[in-house]
Amino acid sequence: MKTKSHKPDKVNVVTLGCSKNVVDSEVLMMQLRANDYDVVHDGGMADEPNIVVINTCGFIERAKEESINTILEYAEIRKTGDIDKLYVTGCLSERYKDDLEQEIPEVDAYFGTLELPHLLSKLNADYQHDLIGERLLSTPPHYAYLKISEGCNRTCAFCAIPLMRGKHVSKTIEALVAEAKNLARNGVKELMLIAQELTYYGLDIYKKRELPRLLHALADVEGIEWIRLHYAYPSKFPLEIFDAMAERKEVCNYLDIPFQHASDTVLERMRRQITRTEQEELIAYARKRVPEIAIRTTLLVGFPGETEEEFEELCDFVQKMRFERVGVFTYSHEENTPADVLPDDIPQEVKEARAARIMEIQQDISLEKNAAKAGQTLRVLFDRKEGEYFVGRTEYDSPEVDNEVLVKAADNYVRIGDFAQIKITDAGDYDLYGATVDGRN
Secondary structure, rough: OOOOOOOOOOOOOOOEEOHHHHHHHHHHHHHHOOOOEEEEEEEHHOOOOOOOEEEEOOOOHHHHHHHHHHHHHHHHHHHHOOOOEEEEEHHHHHHHHHHHHHHOOOEEOOOOOHHEEEEEEHOOOOOOHHOOOOOOOOOOOEEEEEEEEOOOOOOOOOOOOOHOOOOOEEEHHHHHHHHHHHHHHOOOOEEEEEOHHHHHOOHHHHHHHHHHHHHHHHOOOOOOEEEOOOOOOOOOOOEEEEEEEHOOOOOEEEEOOOOOOOOOHHHHOOOOOOHHHHHHHHHHHHHHHOOOOEEEEEEEEEEOOOHHHHHHHHHHHHHHOOOEEEEEEEEOOOOOOOOHHHHOOOOOOHHHHHHHHHHHHHHHHHHHHHHHHOOOOOEEEEEEOOEEEEEEOOHHHHHHHHOOEEEEEOOOOOOOOOOEEEOOOEOOOOEEEEEHHHHHH
């Protein structure tokens, strides 16, 4: 066993789960840096940290398994003395703290989602109130996530997020604009707005849905060129969002809106507070008001009682709506959610087959939509160089989950973190290929 290191403390913050966890980790890292800690994000033992903080996800079964496996991995390292302290925070810790303390006692302390000051105190660090809104980015420096609210007031039958994140709490427009200005000063050009439910924004503090007003305020921030909307709930959708999208060039023609299903009977069992007809009317309105809009949705298959007929309704919905982007999850029981009392009566192999069927339908749609872009010149923001290609995205694509634009590095020059005009020369199912216009930016 190694003896305790006398080097300055170095913390490795390991982030699991969604972009909202990424923001939480970035806030934690900024606080640690302000307390003179050396901090790395998602580093390994080669970085020689003596303290590890794992920010966990507890959303679905697969995410919970990844979080538990990661804790166990570092717990073994903790036992050998290769790290001095191991702390766990985030959604899994919020939800299962008592169980985790019993099952994995090697962890020095567990913290919930809103216990950042307590975690800092455990590290003998002071919570710096003057740093509210400031983060140490873990993303490439040209884009960042902007969390506009915390928690959720919805009662979707399958979702445990309200149990882990609490009720909806909006940040003020002034605070978000200040945060955006700080990010822009540090080189951020693209903001991805995130929340448990984006469209509820403002109801708690302004007594009305104020996402459209927030969009206009953020679009006025100098240096911010793209604003992207994620996690927009479809029920009672504020249509003025599409006005902001049409009127402000900074607001991307992009909307991430999880419909989850299309069968009215399944939507009712899911407690989604919307019908298929209402969903289709919303999509039609969006495409009429913003003809160039790219719509990403997330679907859930295998919900308790989902019949073949209900699933075929979902397939028909995907075929008719022709979404630009689709993600699919298979249902798993979550403790203490309304659906937990229902029999999980769809075999896993059937769930997987249904998910694959949806993606087969979407693959053809995606290829057709991509092929239609051949010959067009699009504005592309470049994220990285990978192998022989520069890799970037159009305004219709979000990092890590959507299509990418690949440009051969041998024949073209672009700068990472900058925009370039790219003529699309070829298309695949999920990627576009192109070249800089006249070989220049």
